[in-house]
Amino acid sequence: MAETPDSDPSQRSHDDQLQDDVEAALRRVRDPEADKDVFEAGLVEGVFVDGGHVVVEADLGDFPPDEAEAVTATMVRAAGDVDGVERAHVEHVHAQPETGDRSVGIGAADRVVAVASAKGGVGKSTVATSLACALAADGESVGLFDADIHGPNVPELLSVSGPVHSDEDGNPIPVETDGLEVMSVGLLSSSAPLAWRGAMAHDALSELFEETAWDDPDTVVLDLPPGTGDVVLTTLQEVPVHGVVFVTTPFHAAVSDTHRSLQLFEENDVPVLGVVSNMGEFVCENCGEPHDLFDGDDPVAALGAPVLAEIPFDPEMQAAPEPTTDGVSDHASDLSTAVRDRLDEIWTVDVPEGAVDLRGVAPDERREHVRTGFEAHEAGEPFYVVSDRDPTPVRELLLDVADTDSFETFQVRRQNPETWLLRALPA
Numbered sequence: 001m002a003e004t005p006d007s008d009p010s011q012r013s014h015d016d017q018l019q020d021d022v023e024a025a026l027r028r029v030r031d032p033e034a035d036k037d038v039f040e041a042g043l044v045e046g047v048f049v050d051g052g053h054v055v056v057e058a059d060l061g062d063f064p065p066d067e068a069e070a071v072t073a074t075m076v077r078a079a080g081d082v083d084g085v086e087r088a089h090v091e092h093v094h095a096q097p098e099t100g101d102r103s104v105g106i107g108a109a110d111r112v113v114a115v116a117s118a119k120g121g122v123g124k125s126t127v128a129t130s131l132a133c134a135l136a137a138d139g140e141s142v143g144l145f146d147a148d149i150h151g152p153n154v155p156e157l158l159s160v161s162g163p164v165h166s167d168e169d170g171n172p173i174p175v176e177t178d179g180l181e182v183m184s185v186g187l188l189s190s191s192a193p194l195a196w197r198g199a200m201a202h203d204a205l206s207e208l209f210e211e212t213a214w215d216d217p218d219t220v221v222l223d224l225p226p227g228t229g230d231v232v233l234t235t236l237q238e239v240p241v242h243g244v245v246f247v248t249t250p251f252h253a254a255v256s257d258t259h260r261s262l263q264l265f266e267e268n269d270v271p272v273l274g275v276v277s278n279m280g281e282f283v284c285e286n287c288g289e290p291h292d293l294f295d296g297d298d299p300v301a302a303l304g305a306p307v308l309a310e311i312p313f314d315p316e317m318q319a320a321p322e323p324t325t326d327g328v329s330d331h332a333s334d335l336s337t338a339v340r341d342r343l344d345e346i347w348t349v350d351v352p353e354g355a356v357d358l359r360g361v362a363p364d365e366r367r368e369h370v371r372t373g374f375e376a377h378e379a380g381e382p383f384y385v386v387s388d389r390d391p392t393p394v395r396e397l398l399l400d401v402a403d404t405d406s407f408e409t410f411q412v413r414r415q416n417p418e419t420w421l422l423r424a425l426p427a
């Protein structure tokens with residue numbers, strides 16, 4: 001039987017020797033971030049030698065693209081310079097991150113707070129990023145979704161970079177920084193978003209809204225593109241936004257545009273939490289006094305929406321925020337409190353008198369609760385159930401215990417992120 005190169009003993013020992021030499025050469029390549037050699041740093045997954053051909057499998061997925069390229073080139077050079085190596089190649093492999101029990105789609109967040117502006121450059125992304133960090137610093141599990149498709153600058157503001165890994169079903173997993181999860185079209189590609197237009201932008205965003213696999217966030221802060229273009233309108237249709245924060249400068253033209261945008265959001269049933277008046281004054285370093293940057297009356301007050309924060313021009317706002325108590329400015333921390341208070345105010349539930357209240361009731365006792373409540377309820381009157389989970393199954397139970405014709409309408413509405421109300425209205 002003819003011997004294949006693989007089974008030739010002299011070829012094998014030659015390959016073994018070459019493998020040792022290549023590994024020794026690779027051990028001289030450093031991981032620039034960990035300051036260890038590439039084996040110690042866990043970057044090399046395998047070295048394969050076949051004749052004079054060397055393949056190095058490396059996981060450089062945590063490096064920014066330019067650093068990954070530099071490490072790759074150094075490894076190729078190190079392996080290629082070894083005597084007997086004719087060709088060296090680095091193959092990139094990515095270890096899959098732990099996906100655990102992730103929730104797919106932005107709708108899985110308990111609440112979504114959008115940050116919008118009528119104009120660009122007023123500080124919307126700065127406010128969105130600072131707000132997300134302040135909420136996270138307060139112990140919430142927070143996601144930050146940068147939907148500013150034509151200018152996604154959240155990754156830059158937070159100094160985060162890709163690659164975006166995916167779970168076993170191919171759903172993109174946000175990049176994590178200090179416990180804050182970040183998703184942005186800017187993480188997917190550094191150049192594509194600027195070229196995206198119309199339908200393409202819409203499709204790309206819709207996919208990200210639907211498919212991103214989050215780690216069960218309490219709140220997702222959504223940084224919208226400025227204005228009221230297609231992307232904003234489709235976002236409002238596709239994402240269950242619990243409230244929107246508008247950012248504006250207190251300049252008349254900006255405020256009158258903001259007024260129109262506010263109306264559009266209201267027409268689309270998105271509750272307006274309020275307005276952030278940004279960069280309206282600065283505090284003089286010399287005299288320590290605040291000075292208005294815009295003359296005249298403050299038009300923001302006339303918008304008819306609560307002013308959640310007045311943030312001066314403050315160099316501290318230009319520094320990258322961090323999702324830690326020391327990492328957010330006082331302005332951002334006050335804003336997060338105002339946002340939370342407004343959400344509570346808007347979403348406070350008006351529980352109808354006599355409603356069966358299933359909030360906090362153990363799952364195995366719920367049916368009995370509904371049954372008893374129904375028996376006590378007066379025939380011909382509306383029947384209400386308030387619950388801390390979707391009470392749609394109660395409908396089946398009611399149809400079991402009640403005369404099918406006795407109710408004409410069943411409605412289930414989510415009254416706030418934690419409360420649902422079922423209304424069974426008589427015929």
Ligand SMILES: Nc1ncnc2c1ncn2[C@@H]1O[C@H](COP(=O)(O)OP(=O)(O)OP(=O)(O)O)[C@@H](O)[C@H]1O
Nearest residue numbers: 120121122123124125126226311312313314317318
């Ligand atoms: N309160 C503030 N004090 C000082 N600088 C600020 C403040 N708010 C924002 N800035 C700075 O203003 C610039 C524009 O801010 P930002 O990118 O957040 O605006 P934007 O409204 O998101 O713009 P666009 O929609 O065009 O992306 C940034 O350089 C930011 O650091």
